[in-house]
Amino acid sequence: MHEKTIAQLSAGLAAGEFSSEELTRAFLERVERFNPQLNAFITVTAEAALARARAADQRRHRGEAGPLTGVPIVHKDIFCTEGVRTSCGSRMLDRFVAPYDATVVEKLNTAGAVMLGKTNMDEFAMGSSNETSLYGPVHNPWDLAMVPGGSSGGSAAAVAARLAPGATGTDTGGSIRQPAALCGITGLKPTYGRVSRWGMIAYASSLDQGGPMARSAEDCALLLGAMAGFDPRDSTSADRPVPDYTALLDRPLDGLKIGLPKEYFGEGLDGAVAQVVEEAIAEYRKLGAETVEISLPNSRLAIPAYYVIAPAECSSNLARFDGVRYGHRCENPKDLLDLYTRSRGEGFGPEVTRRILVGTFALSAGYYDAYYLKAQQIRRLISDDFQRAFQQVDVIAGPTSPTVAFRLGEKVDDPITMYLSDIYTIAVNLAGLPGLSLPVGFAARLPVGLQLIGDYFAEDRLLHTAHRYQQATDWHLRAPAAFA
Amino acid sequence: MSLGPAEVAKIAHLARLAIRDEDVPAYARNLSAILELVAQMNAADTAGVAPMAHPLDMTQRLRPDAVTEPDQREHFQAIAPQVEAGLYLVPKVIE
Numbered sequence: 353m354h355e356k357t358i359a360q361l362s363a364g365l366a367a368g369e370f371s372s373e374e375l376t377r378a379f380l381e382r383v384e385r386f387n388p389q390l391n392a393f394i395t396v397t398a399e400a401a402l403a404r405a406r407a408a409d410q411r412r413h414r415g416e417a418g419p420l421t422g423v424p425i426v427h428k429d430i431f432c433t434e435g436v437r438t439s440c441g442s443r444m445l446d447r448f449v450a451p452y453d454a455t456v457v458e459k460l461n462t463a464g465a466v467m468l469g470k471t472n473m474d475e476f477a478m479g480s481s482n483e484t485s486l487y488g489p490v491h492n493p494w495d496l497a498m499v500p501g502g503s504s505g506g507s508a509a510a511v512a513a514r515l516a517p518g519a520t521g522t523d524t525g526g527s528i529r530q531p532a533a534l535c536g537i538t539g540l541k542p543t544y545g546r547v548s549r550w551g552m553i554a555y556a557s558s559l560d561q562g563g564p565m566a567r568s569a570e571d572c573a574l575l576l577g578a579m580a581g582f583d584p585r586d587s588t589s590a591d592r593p594v595p596d597y598t599a600l601l602d603r604p605l606d607g608l609k610i611g612l613p614k615e616y617f618g619e620g621l622d623g624a625v626a627q628v629v630e631e632a633i634a635e636y637r638k639l640g641a642e643t644v645e646i647s648l649p650n651s652r653l654a655i656p657a658y659y660v661i662a663p664a665e666c667s668s669n670l671a672r673f674d675g676v677r678y679g680h681r682c683e684n685p686k687d688l689l690d691l692y693t694r695s696r697g698e699g700f701g702p703e704v705t706r707r708i709l710v711g712t713f714a715l716s717a718g719y720y721d722a723y724y725l726k727a728q729q730i731r732r733l734i735s736d737d738f739q740r741a742f743q744q745v746d747v748i749a750g751p752t753s754p755t756v757a758f759r760l761g762e763k764v765d766d767p768i769t770m771y772l773s774d775i776y777t778i779a780v781n782l783a784g785l786p787g788l789s790l791p792v793g794f795a796a797r798l799p800v801g802l803q804l805i806g807d808y809f810a811e812d813r814l815l816h817t818a819h820r821y822q823q824a825t826d827w828h829l830r831a832p833a834a835f836a
Numbered sequence: 837m838s839l840g841p842a843e844v845a846k847i848a849h850l851a852r853l854a855i856r857d858e859d860v861p862a863y864a865r866n867l868s869a870i871l872e873l874v875a876q877m878n879a880a881d882t883a884g885v886a887p888m889a890h891p892l893d894m895t896q897r898l899r900p901d902a903v904t905e906p907d908q909r910e911h912f913q914a915i916a917p918q919v920e921a922g923l924y925l926v927p928k929v930i931e
Contacts, residue, residue: 451911544891558890587896656876667851674852676924681917685927689852697854705853709844709863710870712851726877728887733880735888768869784891808892 353378354514355831358571361517362419365412372412372422376405376466379424383468383515386835390491392500392509394429395437396469404466411464419574419598421464426516428507429470430477431457431562432551440553441475441485441503444673444680444699454551455583456520456562463578468516471506475701476670477527477555479503480773483764484703491760492535493832494798498757501531501773507565508535513835518566518575522552524559525658526752526777529789532565533752533801536791538818538828539565540572543809544784545590547576548583556665557588559658559781568828569790569818573597576811592809600812601819605639608817611646611745616776622755624795629751632792632802632821636749639820646745648737653730654779655771660714660727661782666704667711673699706767735783742807747817751776752789752801780805788814791827799827837875838868 353375356364364370380398387393401424408422432438432450439445453461460467474484482490482505490505492498493513500509504521508531511519521528523541532539540563547562554560564575577597583589612633617626633643675681675695682698685691700708714723741748754775763770780787785808789801806814822828839847841860844867848855855863909922918925 449915451908451915545894584897584899588890588894590892650880653877653880656874659870659874660877671852675917676926677912678915678917687927688929691927692852693849693854696852697856700853702859705855706863706866706870708851708853709847709867713839713847713867713871714874716847716850723874725887726882727874728889729882729885730877730880732885732888733882735891767866768873771873782891 354382356517357567358423358517358574359568361423362574365422366417372405372408372466373402375422376401376424376468379468379516386513386515389496390493390509390513391488392472392490392506392513392515393426393469394439394441394472394487394506397436397467401466401468408464408466418463420460420578422466423518424466424468424516425460426468426471426507426510426519427457428473428504428519428521430473430522430553431520432553433457433467433470436470438470438553439486441473441487442699442701442704443486446486446680448679452551455548455585456552456579459578459581465578471510471519473506474503475704476553477503477522477524478666478703478707480526480530480770481763482506482531483760484701486701489760492757493835494536495757497759498798499534499760501534501753501757503527504565505531508532508537508539511535511537511565511567512832514831518564518571520562520579521565522560522562523781524556524662525781526774528563528565529752529777529787529801529803530774532789534757534799536799536830537565537567538569538572538788538790539563540576540788540811540814541780541786542576542580542811543590543786545588546786546809546811547579548581548586548589550583550585554669556662557669558665559662568822569788569815570598570601573601573815595812597812597815600816603816605636605641605817605820608641608747609745610636610641610643611741611748612643613646613648613651613741613748613750615648615651616750620754620772620775621751622795625751625755625800628793628795628800629802633749635821635825639824644745646741646748648741648779650730650733650737651779654734654782655775657727657730657734658778658782659710659771660723661731663707663711664714664724665711667708667715670704670708703767731782734779738783738785747813748805750803752803756795756798756800776803784808786811786814788818790818790821791830793827837871839864839871
């Protein structure tokens with residue numbers, strides 16, 4: 353059963369070929385067997401999953417099942433889950449049992465999805481390799497010596513290794529798309545505001561966005577349909593209807609105009625990755641799309657601007673972790689200042705500390721204009737580049753990541769080199785646009801992802817564009833040999 | 837812009853973040869490298885460009901000023917490091 357997509361599992365459940373309980377047991381057995389090699393899970397909730405699976409089966413008997421009822425999924429450990437540890441990959445929250453469900457969790461529960469557990473991630477979603485987690489790195493199922501990408505590395509590895517058919521992730525600078533690319537799965541970062549951030553532990557609030565990770569675009573469409581929607585509890589939630597993403601998948605691609613930004617195919621892009629991406633674009637031309645070269649002239653400014661905006665917002669958001677109401681508290685504090693500084697110093701790892709310090713500096717007296725304001729102005733330039741491009745094209749395509757998965761340990765001591773892994777994904781967050789990564793082949797036996805970028809709220813178009821490619825090719829069906 | 841150990845210690849104090857003395861030089865190096873990367877922003881002419889705080893230039897919604905949350909004090913304090921009689925305990929603030 354594990355080789356089936358969510359759409360196929362949903363059909364199997366509806367036809368009575370298997371029960372959710374059988375399905376859930378099958379995936380839990382795979383988790384038990386394979387997770388020790390991968391470290392994709394922080395917490396496995398086997399008993400709760402089986403109880404939920406039985407409830408899903410009863411719901412189906414009552415004739416009240418939807419497409420996700422009884423389908424096992426996993427949640428990134430950044431989403432609050434009532435009664436279940438929600439660690440965010442950090443010592444700070446190692447013993448934090450969330451007192452409520454995130455909106456995304458609540459919505460997927462309501463749809464009847466069955467949570468198998470919580471997946472590993474970079475600490476507070478800060479990282480591109482899943483190596484900053486308190487719980488140790490996740491291994492890439494295609495080669496255990498390689499990183500899975502980050503920060504949603506556990507979700508990506510779990511889906512790629514067929515330990516779960518679908519997962520949630522979050523993406524602040526590429527954290528859904530880059531691990532999806534490095535693990536050979538499909539992942540979508542929706543438009544900012546499309547999916548509620550309520551109960552999703554905040555990193556950089558003007559950039560954070562939750563989204564689905566699965567094997568196919570069709571599966572992402574099913575998951576997004578359940579996750580998206582207006583939430584009055586998130587003050588930046590978009591108040592607009594959610595289309596039926598699956599209804600729009602099968603239209604032909606004829607006449608679709610795909611823009612290829614010349615800045616995404618230049619220096620820094622690995623040659624073998626470039627070749628695979630070019631082949632994918634050639635496939636799109638065969639499918640009836642037209643491609644044109646475009647320019648996003650401010651692309652090179654995205655990483656510098658991001659490393660002001662994200663740390664600034666992070667330093668502000670993470671100020672809430674003070675050792676008083678929840679989270680890690682140091683032993684025997686001698687006064688309140690000692691309580692704050694030692695609880696935080698012990699609770700946060702090095703990458704989180706670096707970003708808090710950079711952000712604190714950028715926001716400190718006298719530096720605001722030179723850093724935060726300047727970065728926000730550049731953010732506008734980057735956003736304007738995209739808007740100009742979308743007057744000319746329907747979708748923008750390019751590589752998701754400049755390289756395939758790199759070795760565990762290779763970049764962990766060099767933050768700047770690590771930051772460059774997100775060179776093609778970060779601008780999309782700054783502009784707040786939707787972006788999708790889909791698997792389009794292999795370089796050096798490791799998966800390569802193609803990134804599709806759409807205009808605001810064009811998730812349907814991205815899913816459709818990816819789905820048509822997946823109807824014509826089978827890269828998204830390839831499984832890593834050790835987990836087939 | 838390059839930061840030295842004394843500046844890192846000052847920023848860490850502003851952030852209420854204890855850093856071990858032996859780790860300060862490494863943070864100073866990392867932070868300086870990050871600020872060097874960030875300095876690439878200066879190549880862009882942003883005179884007259886309106887800063888963008890929100891991707892969709894939305895304004896924050898306001899809700900009616902009414903109580904919407906039920907009392908869940910016991911539920912929330914169950915995960916607190918130290919509570920007594922419904923209060924969060926911290927070290928003595930006033931001597």
